[in-house]
Amino acid sequence: MIKKILFVVNVDWFFISHRLPLALEALKKGYEVHISCAITDKKKYLESLGLKVHPLEISRSGIGITGEIKAFLEIYKVLKEISPNVAHFVTIKPILYGGIVSRFLSINKKVFSISGLGFIFIKQGFEASVVRYIIKTMYSFALGGKNSHVIVQNPDDNALVKSISNVKTTLIRGSGVDLSQYSYIEENNENIKVSMACRLLKDKGVFEYIEAAEIVKQKLPNVEFELYGDVDIDNPASLTNEDIKMIKKSGFVNVYGFSSNIASAFSDSNIVVLPSYREGLPKVLIEAAACGRAVVTTDVPGCSDAIVPDITGLLCKVKNSESLAQMIEKLIIDENLRNSMGKAGRKLAGKEFDIKKVVEKHFEIYEGKI
Known part of the structure; x- marks a missing residue:
């Protein structure tokens, strides 16, 4: 039986x-692989790889009750129809x-990847605290069923999940990178470049980056x-197109939009x-580590765990x-420190972030070995 x-x-x-x-490895191992998600323009590409795609109407930003109930029912329907061995x-x-x-269906293994707890866990204020309480209660019920396993990416999220539910957890540091696609190239130490790449959200620190520049x-x-990056109109924290115009007009930062080859962009940078x-x-x-580039990031959960x-x-x-400006300046001025951090980052990537190791760990969870 497949x-x-x-x-x-x-x-x-x-x-x-x-x-x-993960999906490609599952195909290699003989799984029938299904994905249910909102569709932009990637359905044909996913199907060309051998995946069975089930479009899902799910909003990433809105909380309109009708749309949320519909998404809830669609997920129930796809789970019931496919009856997967692993969800x-x-x-x-x-x-x-x-x-x-x-919790109302018989599924052999349920895996939940919590990769950060989202906008509502950052936002301050009474309304956000009420929504946080509701979401924590929902998490407790959602994660608490039989055959559940939660994957977290940093110790803080692991502690938070444990405070919500006694579900089994495994810490896997990120989604991994294919190291064959990211090579270490010696820096150009003559013309210093500093790069930031992300979805253009306020809580990514985009405005702090502009001010630091x-x-x-x-x-x-x-x-x-x-x-590098685009706005994300479905995210409440997204910058607007007007914000991007103002950033370009200020002249402190070159704005390039989304890059399909971030390895090349980082290799062309110093920090x-x-x-x-x-x-x-x-x-x-x-x-960045895989490209052998020194990093400046914030002392917060997730970021500090990546370096x-x-x-x-x-x-x-x-x-x-x-x-932020002080740390960037320190690396600009100290060439030896910057170069040594880049080389150490590449070693870290090989030890901790290799996609082969990340995929292997996931299948140990899927197959009940951990």
Whole structure:
């Protein structure tokens, strides 16, 4: 009898960027592989790989009751129809809705990937605290069924999950990178470039990065600052197109939009920056390490777990452009420190972030070996 695995995730492009190697390995192992997600323009590509795609109407931002009930019922329907041996839920709504509905179905193995706890766990205020309480209660029920296993990416999220539910957890540091696609190239130490790549969200620290660039360029005007990424209109924290126009107009940072070859962009840089407010374990910092580039990131859960502080990169204070500028300037000025951190980052990537090791660990969970 053919084993079936179903991935339920918010949107197709995120699955491709963060989970596709798992699906391809499952095909190699003889699984029938299904994915249920919102569709942009990637359905034909996924099907060409041999995946069975089930479109899912799920909003990543809205909380309209009718749409949420519909998404809930669609997830129930696809789980019941496919009856997978393994159901792997990724991102907040698939985890919550999938976890809840799967408690009423017989599924041999349920896996939940919590890669950061999202916008609502960062936002402050009374309304956010009420929503957080509701979501924690939903998490407790969703994760608490039989045959459940939660994958977390950093110790803080692991502790939070444990405080919500007594479910079994495994810590896997990020979604991994194919090291054959990221090679270490010696830096160009003559023309210093600083790069940031992310979805253009406020809580990624984009505005702090722009302010830090302005501070640094007052002292070191020849340093180039680059920003890669697009707005994400479905995310409440997204920058607007007007914000992007203002950033371009300021002239402190070159804005390039989404890059399909971030390895090349990072190899052409000297320093990679991510001043995020909170993460699971950001793939962009794994990619920076794989390219052998020193990192400046914030001293917050997820970001600090993606580097070895003072060995592969430097930590700055969160929401603090002055602190960020100081750390960037330190690496610009100290060529030996910057180069040694880059080389140490490449070693870290080989030891901790190799996609082969990440995929192997997932299949140990799928197949009940851990």
